[in-house]
Amino acid sequence: MLDIAADLHQWVQEGRDFAVATVVGVGGSAPRGPGAALAVDGEGTVIGSVSGGCVEGAVYDLCVQALQEGRATVERFGYSDEDAFAVGLTCGGVIEVLVTPVAADASDRAVLAAALSAAAEGAGAALARITRGPADLLGRPLLVRADGTYEGSLGAHPELDRTVAGESRALLAAGRTGDFALSRSGARCESDLTFLVESSVPPPRMIVFGAVDFAAALVRAGKFLGYHVTVCDARPVFATRDRFPEADDIVVEWPHRYLDRTATDDRTVLCVLTHDAKFDVPLLAAALRLPVAFVGAMGSRRTHEDRRRRLREVGVTEEELAALHSPIGLDLGARTPEETALSIAAEIVATRQGGTGLPLTGSRTPIHHEAPGSRRQRVVSS
Structure with a gap:
């Protein structure tokens, strides 16, 4: 429900009656996870999605019914149901959907x-x-x-x-x-x-260090993925709003000093595109000791080996170096800034979601991975 909060908040402000269908349980190869939502207002307007298209028609009807009857219900859709092909969930998964009416006078x-x-x-x-x-x-x-x-x-x-x-x-x-x-x-x-x-x-943070030509494309990719994107560079002539109009923040400061004072957490991704040892080494030495989601650095394989040597010289351990994604990005054969940004974004997604980065064709791995550290259902008693 909260994944379409902005639109639903607008509906509330306009006084609309509506019903919300929220995915509350999944099994097998389900297209969307718990929390995915679809809503229908009294005029039949639809926002959101619970299945990427598989069962939207049936869920729409449930929302209309919930608005008419004024009561919540839970429905299950799965490949083992007799009407699986009728409603369209043919991907082999199972989803449970909570449908809740939200009338203007609801308690x-x-x-x-x-x-x-x-x-x-x-x-x-x-x-x-x-x-x-x-x-x-x-x-x-x-x-x-x-x-x-x-x-x-x-x-x-x-x-x-x-x-x-x-x-x-x-x-x-x-x-x-x-x-x-x-x-x-x-x-x-x-x-x-x-x-x-x-x-x-x-939103999680993406901090792009180095106001280079590849950075502009990576900023766009980061915004597309839902990150709050910051560009940091010590050179004021390059770190400008004109060059990075889509960035949330532009910081002119030595990268390692900015990293030392800014807030990061275990969802933060750090992308080092500076190509300069005087920036890279102190920055990466600090970054690799932070509990962040991803640290990657751009450069050739020769640059990578030289960078590792310099980092060892300033006390970075082998265990810390193992967390460095360098050269940054997946092997997509990228050449342009946009293709390179795509390869970096793909590696970030694969790292955060536990993917292999391999083609799905011929693969026997699950299409929908459970993200590392995700919590399964548990029973709590006192």
């Missing part, structure tokens, strides 16, 4: 509106909803903020709200969307409950 609308507002503004917030349990509790929302405060109620018991808020805050801190179950004893409810928690966090 939960204020909580959902606050969650959509936070996500649309890029603030840290998590939305927890009941996806399995008694019919009258399906879709009940709880908005949890980064400081642990929460809004709304899941409607069963105050202890349930507190427990779910704690679990949601942990997922929010990791920047992850995931599900979990509460046992009957832990939740003090008549039946076990399952929850989906959607996390809204600021």
Whole structure:
């Protein structure tokens, strides 16, 4: 639901009634993961997607039905269903979809509106909803903020709200969307409950060091992938808004000094395109000691070997050097700045999502990988 927060927030402000279908569970080769959403308003306008086209027609009908009947429901689509070909999910996967009506007079609308507002503004917030349990509790929302405060109620018991808020805050801190179950004893409810928690966090950072011609293309690729992109270079004549109009930030500073003072986290990717040892070495020596998602450096193989030697001389260990992606990018035969940017972006995606970087043709690896460190469903009890 939060993946289409900006549009839904606009619908809320306009006073529209709508229904939202959210993927709450997947199995096998499903085209989209938990949290993917499709919404339909009272006029039949559609935004979002839950399956990349496979079952959109059937989900559209469920949304219309939910608006008419005013109740939430969970539906399952999979290749083993008799109507799999009728609805179109023929990729071999299974998805479960929670469909929730959001009428103007709905009791939960204020909580959902606050969650959509936070996500649309890029603030840290998590939305927890009941996806399995008694019919009258399906879709009940709880908005949890980064400081642990929460809004709304899941409607069963105050202890349930507190427990779910704690679990949601942990997922929010990791920047992850995931599900979990509460046992009957832990939740003090008549039946076990399952929850989906959607996390809204600021976009991850991509910092491009070196205001070179390849950097402009990489900035565009980074923005396409959803990164907040910063270009940093010590040379003011090159690090200009005219050269990088699509960058979020342009910083004129020695790269290692900027890296030392700026905020990074385990989603940050660092791309070093400077081609100059006086910039590269102090920058990479600092970068390889940070808990970031990706560190890559451009250069020929000769430059790469010389760079490794210089880094060893300043105390970088072999273990730290093993984290360096250099020469940066996958082997696509790239030559132009745009092709090179594509090869770099592809390596970043493969690294972050656990892909092999190999062609899918003839491969027996899963098409949809589970990202490294992702959380599977777990059972929590007190």
